[in-house]
Amino acid sequence: MSGLDLAQSIIKAVSKYFDEVAVLITEKESTMIKLWNTEPSITQTWLETSIRLRLVKSGRLWILQFETKDPIYIIKNAEEVLELADRVEESEIYASLPEPGRCAPLKDAYDPKVVDFMNDPGKLVEEVIDASMSHGVDRVAGAITLTKTNTSLVTSRGFQCEEKTTSVEAYARAFKGDFSGHWAHGSTRLSIEKIREVGERAGYYATLTNNKVDITPGVYDIIISPLVAGNLFNYVASMASALNVMTGFSVFAKYKTGEKIGAESFSLYDKPRDVMLPNTRSFDDEGVETYDKPIIENGVVKNILHNSGTAQKMGVKTSGNAGWIRPLPWNLEINEGALREEELIPEVRSGLFILNNWYTRLQNYYEGYFSTVSRDMVLVINNGEIIGHGGRIRIATSFPKLMKNVAGASRERFDISWWEVRIPTRTPFIMLQDIPVTKPEV
Amino acid sequence: MTQDETLLMKAIDRGLDLGAEYVEARLQDDYGYSVTIRNDKVIGISRSRFKGVGIRVLVEGSLGFASTNNLTLEKVLEVVEKAITRAKATSRFRRRRIEFSKERLGKAKYSVVEKKPLLDLKVDEAVQLLLSIYKSSRGALREAKLPSMLNSLRVSIQEKLVVTSDGGAVESRIPRLYVSIGSTLFYQDRVLQRFREFGGSGGSELINEWKVDEVVMNELMKLENVLVKGTTPPGEKVDVVLGPEVVGLIVHESAGHPMEADRILGREAAQAGESYVKPDMIGKFKVGNEHATVIEDPTIPGSYGFYLYDDECVRARPRYLYKEGTLHEPLHNRHTATLFGTNSNGASRAMDYASEPIIRMSNTYLAPGTLKFEELIEDIHLGIYVKSYMEWNIDDARWNQRYVGLESYIIRNGEIAEPVLNPVLEFTTGWFYSNIVNVDRNLEFYPGTCGKGEPSQGVPVWFGGPNTRLNKIKVGVLK
Numbered sequence: 025m026s027g028l029d030l031a032q033s034i035i036k037a038v039s040k041y042f043d044e045v046a047v048l049i050t051e052k053e054s055t056m057i058k059l060w061n062t063e064p065s066i067t068q069t070w071l072e073t074s075i076r077l078r079l080v081k082s083g084r085l086w087i088l089q090f091e092t093k094d095p096i097y098i099i100k101n102a103e104e105v106l107e108l109a110d111r112v113e114e115s116e117i118y119a120s121l122p123e124p125g126r127c128a129p130l131k132d133a134y135d136p137k138v139v140d141f142m143n144d145p146g147k148l149v150e151e152v153i154d155a156s157m158s159h160g161v162d163r164v165a166g167a168i169t170l171t172k173t174n175t176s177l178v179t180s181r182g183f184q185c186e187e188k189t190t191s192v193e194a195y196a197r198a199f200k201g202d203f204s205g206h207w208a209h210g211s212t213r214l215s216i217e218k219i220r221e222v223g224e225r226a227g228y229y230a231t232l233t234n235n236k237v238d239i240t241p242g243v244y245d246i247i248i249s250p251l252v253a254g255n256l257f258n259y260v261a262s263m264a265s266a267l268n269v270m271t272g273f274s275v276f277a278k279y280k281t282g283e284k285i286g287a288e289s290f291s292l293y294d295k296p297r298d299v300m301l302p303n304t305r306s307f308d309d310e311g312v313e314t315y316d317k318p319i320i321e322n323g324v325v326k327n328i329l330h331n332s333g334t335a336q337k338m339g340v341k342t343s344g345n346a347g348w349i350r351p352l353p354w355n356l357e358i359n360e361g362a363l364r365e366e367e368l369i370p371e372v373r374s375g376l377f378i379l380n381n382w383y384t385r386l387q388n389y390y391e392g393y394f395s396t397v398s399r400d401m402v403l404v405i406n407n408g409e410i411i412g413h414g415g416r417i418r419i420a421t422s423f424p425k426l427m428k429n430v431a432g433a434s435r436e437r438f439d440i441s442w443w444e445v446r447i448p449t450r451t452p453f454i455m456l457q458d459i460p461v462t463k464p465e466v
Numbered sequence: 467m468t469q470d471e472t473l474l475m476k477a478i479d480r481g482l483d484l485g486a487e488y489v490e491a492r493l494q495d496d497y498g499y500s501v502t503i504r505n506d507k508v509i510g511i512s513r514s515r516f517k518g519v520g521i522r523v524l525v526e527g528s529l530g531f532a533s534t535n536n537l538t539l540e541k542v543l544e545v546v547e548k549a550i551t552r553a554k555a556t557s558r559f560r561r562r563r564i565e566f567s568k569e570r571l572g573k574a575k576y577s578v579v580e581k582k583p584l585l586d587l588k589v590d591e592a593v594q595l596l597l598s599i600y601k602s603s604r605g606a607l608r609e610a611k612l613p614s615m616l617n618s619l620r621v622s623i624q625e626k627l628v629v630t631s632d633g634g635a636v637e638s639r640i641p642r643l644y645v646s647i648g649s650t651l652f653y654q655d656r657v658l659q660r661f662r663e664f665g666g667s668g669g670s671e672l673i674n675e676w677k678v679d680e681v682v683m684n685e686l687m688k689l690e691n692v693l694v695k696g697t698t699p700p701g702e703k704v705d706v707v708l709g710p711e712v713v714g715l716i717v718h719e720s721a722g723h724p725m726e727a728d729r730i731l732g733r734e735a736a737q738a739g740e741s742y743v744k745p746d747m748i749g750k751f752k753v754g755n756e757h758a759t760v761i762e763d764p765t766i767p768g769s770y771g772f773y774l775y776d777d778e779c780v781r782a783r784p785r786y787l788y789k790e791g792t793l794h795e796p797l798h799n800r801h802t803a804t805l806f807g808t809n810s811n812g813a814s815r816a817m818d819y820a821s822e823p824i825i826r827m828s829n830t831y832l833a834p835g836t837l838k839f840e841e842l843i844e845d846i847h848l849g850i851y852v853k854s855y856m857e858w859n860i861d862d863a864r865w866n867q868r869y870v871g872l873e874s875y876i877i878r879n880g881e882i883a884e885p886v887l888n889p890v891l892e893f894t895t896g897w898f899y900s901n902i903v904n905v906d907r908n909l910e911f912y913p914g915t916c917g918k919g920e921p922s923q924g925v926p927v928w929f930g931g932p933n934t935r936l937n938k939i940k941v942g943v944l945k
Contacts, residue, residue, distance in 0.1 A: 057556050058920055060733045064556045069532035069548045070820055071541070072518075089514040091535040091820070101513055111590040116507035144555050153559065165735035167920050197736040206736070271504055272614035272650035273659065349502070349510040382739070383859035387870045387888065390650060390657045393944055395870075399739065399862045416861040418868060418892075421945060443737045443920060460945045464866050464892040466901075 027051045027073070027176035028186045034077065034095065038102040039180050044080040044121050046179040046348070048309055049073065054171040055142045057149055059196070062163045064149065078309075078348045079105055083114035085333075087348055117267070117333030117349070122342060124183035125313035130306045133299040134172075137214040138190035142170050148194070151216060152223035156198040159227030161205075166196035166226070167443075168219070175305070183311030191302035194219050195442035197400065198226040202236070203413055205229025206380045206400045208251060210302050210441020210448045229379050229401045235412035237404040241463055245375035245431070246419070246456045247368050247405075250438040252381045253358060253454050254445035256396065257292055259384055260423055261353040261447060264294075264319045264327070265345075266334035268389070275392035275423050279325050286323040286427030289361070293318050294329060294345065296354035301448045302441055303354045310346040314354065317343060323427070329353055356449040361433025368434060368453055370408035376461065377403035377410075381419070382444050392423035395462070417463045431455045473542060474519070474629045480546045481523050482631055488524035488566055489546070489631040492777060493517075493537075494819035498622035501592045505600055505615055511589055518819035521549050527563030528553040529801075533820040566800035567810055571634035571779040578772065580669025584621055584641040587670035592619045599647060599679050606683045609653060610690040616648035626777070634779025640772060642926060643672045644913065647682050653693045656887075659856060660689060660872055665770040665913025665926060672768075685854075688873055696887030700876075703938040705849035705903075706891065707842065707877065710910035712855050712869055713832050713931030718914070720895040721760035722830040722929075724864035725787040725795075726813075726918075727802035729825075737920045739862025742895065745806065747793055754791040754899025757835070757934075762787055762797060764812070764828035770913040771828030771927040773815070778823060780812040787830070791899065797825050817923035824919050832931030834909040840880075842906045842935050849877035850889055850941055868892045870944065890942035901937040908932050 025033070027049040039045045054070045077088040079102060086105045090098055141148060148168050156164040169192070176186040192215075195208035207225035209218045248256070260275070268274035279285040296305050296314035308314055310332055318326040330338070331346030345351040369377060384396040395418050402414040419426075433452040441448040467475070474491035481489035497515040501508070518535035519542050530553025532545040596617040604612050622644070627637045645664040650657065662685060664676045708716070723729065724741040732740055743751070763784035764773045774782050778800050786794045797813035798806065802825065814823040843849070852871035860867040874886040893901075911930035917923070 055552060056920065060731075060735055061561070063559050063561045064528065065733050066529040066531055066822060067549075067552045067556050068530075068822060069545065069552055071532070071534040071536065071545055071548075072820060073535060085508075085510055087510055087512040089512060091516040091518060091818075093536050097515070101515075105513070108589050111588075112511060112593050113508045116504060116509055143552065145552075146556055146558065149556055149559055163732070165732060167736060195736060199735070267509070270614075271616040271648065273616070273648065349512075382862060385857045385859050387857035387944060388657055388659050390659065393857070395857060395859060395868060397859050397861045397866065397868075416863070416866050418859070418866075420868075420890075443922070462868070462892060462942070464868075464894050464897070466893050466897045466939060 027174055028184065031176050031178040034098060035178050035180060037099050041102065041106045042079045042081050044180050046078040046121060048076040049176045051174040052171060054169060055145060056167055056169040057145050059164060059166045062153055077102060080118065081106065081109040083118045084109045084112055085115035085118045117337055119332040119336035121179050121181045121310055122312055122332050124181050124311050125307055127185035128306055129185065129187040130299050130304055133189040133212045133304045135190045135213040138170050138192055139172050141214060145170065148219050151220040152194065152196050155220045155223030156196055156227035159231045161198040161200045161227050161230050164196055164198045164223065164226065169193045177307060177311055179311050185307055187306055189304060193441045194222045196222045196226040198230040200230045203230050203234060204400045206251060208440050208442035211300055211439055212302055212304060213300065232401060233403065233410055233412050237412035237414050239404060239414035239417055239463065241461060243458050244461050245372050246459045247372060247377040248454050248456060249379045250440050250451045250453060252378050253451040254440040254449035255381055255384060257356060257358060257449060258445055258447045261292060261319055261356050263389060264329050264353065265351045266328045266330045266338060267350045269328055270334065273389040275389065276325060276328055278390050279424065281325050281328060283325050284323050285325050285424050286320055287430040288323045290320065290323050290427055290430040291318060291359040292320040293357040294353045295357045298355055301355035301439060301450060303448055305354060308344045308346040309348055312342055312344045312346065314344040353447055356447055358451040360435050360437050360452050363432055363434050365434050365436055365453060369405055369410060372405045373407060375405050376414060377405060394423060395420035417461050419459055420462045421460050426456060426459065429457045429459060431457045470627055471629065473539060474627065476539060477521055477542050477546050478629060478631045480543050481550065484547065484550045486523040486525045486550055490522040491629050492520045492819065493627045494520065495625040496622060496818050498620060499589060500618060500620040501589060501596060502618040503593065503596045506597055508593060516818050520816065520819045521546050522822060523549045523553060524564060524566065525550050525553050526557045528557040528560055529564050531822040564801060565804045567803035569780050569800060569810055571630060571632065572775045572781050573635045574775060575637040576774050577639035578641055578667045580641055581671040582669040584643060584669045587621060595619065595673065599682050602679055602683045603686050606687050607690050609694050611652045612649065613652055614650040618646045620644040628777055628779055630779055636775040636779045640667050641669065642667050642770065645678055649686060651689060651693050656693050658689055658693045663913050666768050667770060667772045668768050692873055692885040692887060696885040698943055699850060699886050699889040699941040700848065703940050705846045705938055706936045707849060707851045708934045709853035710908065710931050710933060711912045712852055713934045714912050714929035715855065715858060716898060717760045717832045717931055718827065718830050718929040719860045720864050720867055720898065721787045722762060722827040725797055726825045727796040727798045727806060730796060731802060731805060734918065738918050742863045742865045743793060748796060751793045752791050753788060753793060753896060755902060756790045757902035757905055758788050758791040758899035759786065759833035760788040760830065761833060762827060762830045766829050769829045769928045773828065776812040776814040777816050778810065778814045780810045782812040785811050799825050815925055817925050821923045826918065826925050827916055827927050829911065829928040831909065831911065831929065832905065832934065834907050834932035835905040837904060837906045839906050839908060839933050842904055842933055843877050844880040846877045846880055850886055851875045851877050851882060852889060865895045888944045890944060892942065893939060903935040903937055905932040905934045
């Protein structure tokens with residue numbers, strides 16, 4: 025039984041009990057090769073069907089999520105919900121399902137080569153390892169993941185559609201003594217050149233300097249790589265979800281639509297229609313046709329991300345970002361700048377180049393105070409030249425300050441997806457001015 | 467033999483027939499519900515069930531894992547074959563055969579006792595509980611506003627049946643309850659946000675034991691005081707006392723994680739990172755002083771990280787990660803135990819059926835002492851007491867760490883005095899464990915969801931410790 029058929033059969037079985045039903049089925053096959061010490065640590069495969077139901081009775085909103093294919097169990101659960109429906113209160117973010125959008129599945133988001141490599145991913149492993157090792161690194165770690173997904177949505181409002189996509193995610197971390205480099209790539213398509221570039225850049229950065237330099241905490245001009253930009257703007261974009269705004273756990277609860285939050289040169293877009301980026305989708309979870317939109321454009325807040333419920337609550341239209349409970353960004357894109365990649369470091373008289381980061385945490389989402397820790401190369405720049413690696417440091421500031429201090433970006437952009445960048449992001453290298461940097465002094 | 471055991475045994479037989487040296491079959495069923503409210507309104511109610519089979523194989527010295535939630539024999543056997551063929555497909559890159567240590571494996575069945583069955587806690591009761599927390603908290607504040615409170619409650623049951631080709635067979639049932647309270651307080655132009663969590667294993671009796679309503683209300687009144695009256699931390703170096711919540715997080719991050727043997731060996735290098743600890747440092751390296759004893763114990767009854775056998779069927783036991791300042795015993799699974807030439811200490815856990823078992827913490831804490839809190843601080847002339855936190859992070863070697871306090875106070879002449887706003891602490895792991903002046907006897911635990919692995923697995927843990935006094939350090943401010 026196809027996902028669409030299964031969704032239709034569930035709708036048929038339970039819609040008599042409820043005012044509204046939506047069934048979202050995701051069928052997925054995925055293979056991941058995880059590397060450590062220049063060899064596979066494990067090869068993992070997942071064959072999964074995820075079944076999600078949105079059930080509404082008298083304004084009571086229930087979400088059922090199953091990773092079991094037992095239809096009797098699913099229907100029994102729906103019936104049990106019915107018994108409880110009048111004992112709980114109406115959901116604050118309930119709105120009736122919108123008019124069905126057009127079913128026009130994306131045409132270019134499925135690459136058969138991805139599926140071909142699932143059974144024999146050895147060539148991809150070889151490319152990553154060889155490209156890294158060609159720089160003379162000691163060892164390389166990373167992961168390569170290949171996925172094919174079939175997403176089916178049927179609603180009691182009459183929407184039904186299915187969409188096939190593939191995705192490739194590759195990232196590598198190369199080590200040379202105490203120094204390391206990292207790179208990542210994510211796409212719906214398989215490109216051997218891009219997979220090789222992951223290993224190539226990881227090895228390149230790991231061997232760019234072998235000199236250690238001590239950094240003093242203070243305020244610095246900083247170049248952040250696409251890995252860092254991807255991570256930080258994943259947090260910003262997630263805070264653009266209207267549910268986060270409603271709950272106050274968002275910088276967009278303070279900075280409203282139309283207000284300035286960043287530099288004129290900075291724009292951040294939600295891009296569900298970009299078929300090269302892995303989370304591309306033509307319809308959202310409520311059957312609304314997706315569309316690309318700015319979250320921040322020329323430094324001004326342009327859009328909060330909505331489903332029907334949050335949109336109704338805030339008196340606007342849905343933005344095609346459902347999430348039945350929480351609206352979410354699909355893919356992100358940051359605008360390019362004017363500089364060539366090789367011009368970035370000479371452009372900085374004195375400052376830092378941060379290749380990678382992790383563990384971004386906020387003290388206060390409303391004002392956007394956060395810190396994040398560097399990992400891999402932190403290049404110390406003096407008079408436009410690299411003088412060494414500065415070790416592990418921390419950017420500690422607020423997101424509005426960071427965005428207001430964007431001073432430029434590279435022309436070339438990179439499609440990034442990895443462990444610390446789970447919303448695929450197309451981003452350039454970004455130059456920031458006057459950013460507080462800390463590290464322990466004891 | 468039950469139907470489930472028969473299915474898993476057939477999977478094991480197929481794997482062995484196809485040449486696997488080791489096969490482990492795990493049927494895991496995670497089910498329950500969650501309720502989320504914002505202020506006095508329901509946002510959503512969810513029910514979920516994740517049930518499937520995860521198969522792990524060792525074949526030609528390579529490790530393979532595959533899972534499915536289609537529980538027909540045909541599909542389960544298909545994933546056994548995929549685990550094997552895809553592990554073989556990359557075996558040419560293998561430099562060293564993966565081997566599992568020989569262990570005395572469990573044949574056991576256990577379940578957590580529920581004084582009141584957890585599933586008897588109905589959805590409408592959960593909603594009422596969360597609503598009452600909001601109402602009592604809002605009513606308790608005098609000067610600050612509470613524009614937003616995001617409260618959620620999750621009931622989850624985890625059932626596992628693990629069978630291994632070398633004789634392990636363990637069946638378990640662990641019910642867990644979790645409550646999260648997210649608050650935003652405003653006072654004039656000041657804002658403070660707080661997540662408070664409650665978590666444990668057991669039945670619905672936990673709700674009464676935790677007294678969530680009372681604890682949250684009291685804490686918000688204290689946070690209101692911090693928000694309204696909080697001052698900037700002193701500029702000079704001061705004595706610092708950290709509360710159990712902060713100490714628990716510190717030992718989780720800087721003793722638990724760096725003592726995971728897979729991390730030490732580089733298996734998480736490209737994800738959660740490595741460790742400042744190297745294999746030859748175990749038993750030799752002094753990371754701290756005599757107060758630096760950190761214990762990891764999955765067997766604490768009622769704990770959020772409770773289990774008695776791990777997912778490789780190895781019996782769980784307490785482990786001393788740091789003992790009186792020395793690196794003592796890393797957390798092991800059967801693979802890392804082989805590489806270290808020792809035995810597994812039962813740290814292998816999987817989040818769900820679709821996750822490979824990897825080395826995880828359970829309940830991690832700094833050993834308490836005998837002092838009363840008053841005795842711990844009585845000779846402090848000027849200091850800071852940091853009781854809770856919001857922002858924190860640590861580098862990927864688990865050495866350079868930062869915590870930003872929430873409920874924090876000046877200590878003046880041996881007594882808790884006025885509140886302090888957002889004190890920032892940055893120190894290294896070595897500094898922290900070497901600068902513990904003393905600890906009190908008040909051991910408390912806090913729940914968390916620890917993330918690790920690829921794909922990332924979140925597993926329930928407790929972390930805790932006593933109030934802990936440190937030597938003088940400069941305290942920073944947010945910029």
